[in-house]
């Protein structure tokens with residue numbers, strides 16, 4: 001349990017498991033994928049997120065409950081009825097709350113949205129239970145209106161937004177024009193012509209400069225060389241083009257890596273090499289986040305930056321590579337689950353570095369996107385074996401089926417992240 005999970009170098013990867021790539025490519029990009037579908041969905045087909053029913057998954061086709069209407073006045077969507085708090089007053093902490101039953105169900109299905117990456121397409125892959133669709137995040141102190149793609153696009157008119165971090169976005173989005181992708185489809189950009197809005201995902205799992213010797217399937221051919229005090233140019237070079245960013249560190253820092261500062265090796269994490277001193281992950285994570293946030297706060301380019309906290313996985317009775325699984329079908333209630341040490345460590349570092357950076361902002365907006373706890377409460381939202389198409393067909397029991405208890409089913413719990421993002425965007429600080 002205390003052992004760091006996902007801490008993989010090649011030696012630990014059983015060569016017969018080709019599917020392992022998913023564990024090294026983490027979930028940040030999911031929110032983007034979700035947005036992408038939603039735009040695909042909203043700009044091409046319909047605005048109101050009415051879902052289709054099909055025989056296997058009878059989903060209610062009634063419109064979603066409108067908690068409150070967010071309205072637009074010019075470019076600034078402010079309305080006191082829906083936006084509880086405004087600047088100056090005590091802000092509602094939308095991240096403190098609970099998962100409550102919501103009969104509305106998913107806002108899209110594997111049928112209405114054809115761009116779900118297959119590892120997350122639990123619906124299509126045959127996951128039998130569907131209870132996990134029927135929950136919504138409910139903050140204690142305020143209502144959380146559902147993400148409204150039309151409002152979001154209006155808000156983002158003539159703006160540019162980027163999701164920066166690790167990502168697994170490899171979908172084709174046809175309606176929004178894809179204007180760029182790298183060779184592996186890990187960094188991508190779409191353009192929403194109707195609103196002159198561009199949306200990017202930039203793959204930079206460490207945020208800082210790193211040499212990664214790993215193929216697309218996650219097979220490593222050498223220890224990562226990670227510079228803790230130099231940023232990755234892949235996002236820094238574009239930084240001044242963005243009005244909004246969502247940035248996050250995360251689970252890649254658990255991996256074996258040789259750490260550099262000032263272009264000099266300072267040690268290594270998990271290398272077990274006699275001539276390299278062990279450097280703890282805490283140090284590296286803190287240093288890399290500091291380098292990143294420091295750059296943002298000191299930059300002359302003013303940006304609105306969300307900083308997302310770590311999201312726990314839910315492997316039980318084993319880890320990803322030792323038979324761990326996640327077959328729960330309902331969320332945890334408060335008090336039913338404690339955070340694991342590694343998540344606590346990473347989160348504490350994130351909160352401290354965020355607070356330091358926040359105090360140093362000068363013109364930019366820095367906001368915490370605190371997904372740790374609400375993710376912790378959703379052991380039911382992972383693909384488990386249903387990362388593959390009908391994985392149990394012809395198999396007896398769970399043996400030899402690779403479980404994914406780290407990424408999230410789509411539709412699934414992280415659809416609520418968009419509600420949260422929208423909510424933070426429209427109230428409180430602005431650039």
Ligand SMILES: *[C@@H]1O[C@H](CO)[C@@H](O)[C@H](O)[C@H]1NC(C)=O
Nearest residue numbers: 065066067068069070071081
């Ligand atoms: C929200 O706006 C729609 C029209 O845009 C209107 O039909 C509906 O009554 C409004 N709901 C509330 C709660 O104001």
Ligand SMILES: *[C@@H]1O[C@H](CO)[C@@H](O)[C@H](O)[C@H]1NC(C)=O
Nearest residue numbers: 073076077078079080081086
């Ligand atoms: C919001 O309500 C306050 C009073 O409660 C009022 O002073 C303010 O002008 C309102 N703002 C908008 C944008 O309606």
Ligand SMILES: *[C@@H]1O[C@H](CO)[C@@H](O)[C@H](O)[C@H]1NC(C)=O
Nearest residue numbers: 071072073078079080081082
């Ligand atoms: C909310 O916005 C509508 C129009 O956009 C306005 O008529 C109404 O007074 C606003 N409510 C508050 C409390 O500001």
Ligand SMILES: *[C@@H]1O[C@H](CO)[C@@H](O)[C@H](O)[C@H]1NC(C)=O
Nearest residue numbers: 056057110111123124125126
């Ligand atoms: C959606 O999932 C259902 C099973 O839940 C399946 O029957 C259907 O073929 C899937 N649709 C698509 C377009 O993949």
Ligand SMILES: *[C@@H]1O[C@H](CO)[C@@H](O)[C@H](O)[C@H]1NC(C)=O
Nearest residue numbers: 157158159160195196197198
């Ligand atoms: C689109 O937005 C950019 C800023 O992101 C602006 O420079 C450009 O003039 C806009 N184009 C149009 C046609 O509005």
Ligand SMILES: *[C@@H]1O[C@H](CO)[C@@H](O)[C@H](O)[C@H]1NC(C)=O
Nearest residue numbers: 229260261262263264265266
């Ligand atoms: C980095 O290296 C330069 C010389 O190469 C040295 O002057 C500087 O003090 C070093 N900085 C740190 C933090 O070690």
Ligand SMILES: *[C@@H]1O[C@H](CO)[C@@H](O)[C@H](O)[C@H]1NC(C)=O
Nearest residue numbers: 265266267273274275276277
């Ligand atoms: C550590 O030893 C290896 C050979 O065992 C050598 O290639 C490497 O350069 C050494 N690293 C340092 C920092 O001395």
Ligand SMILES: *[C@@H]1O[C@H](CO)[C@@H](O)[C@H](O)[C@H]1NC(C)=O
Nearest residue numbers: 317325326327328329330398
């Ligand atoms: C989850 O799997 C374990 C081991 O196969 C089993 O004992 C348990 O009953 C399962 N729980 C659910 C909710 O299916």
Ligand SMILES: *[C@@H]1O[C@H](CO)[C@@H](O)[C@H](O)[C@H]1NC(C)=O
Nearest residue numbers: 298299300301360361362363
């Ligand atoms: C804040 O930014 C302004 C201009 O962007 C600059 O003139 C000022 O020196 C900055 N303040 C600090 C404390 O860096």
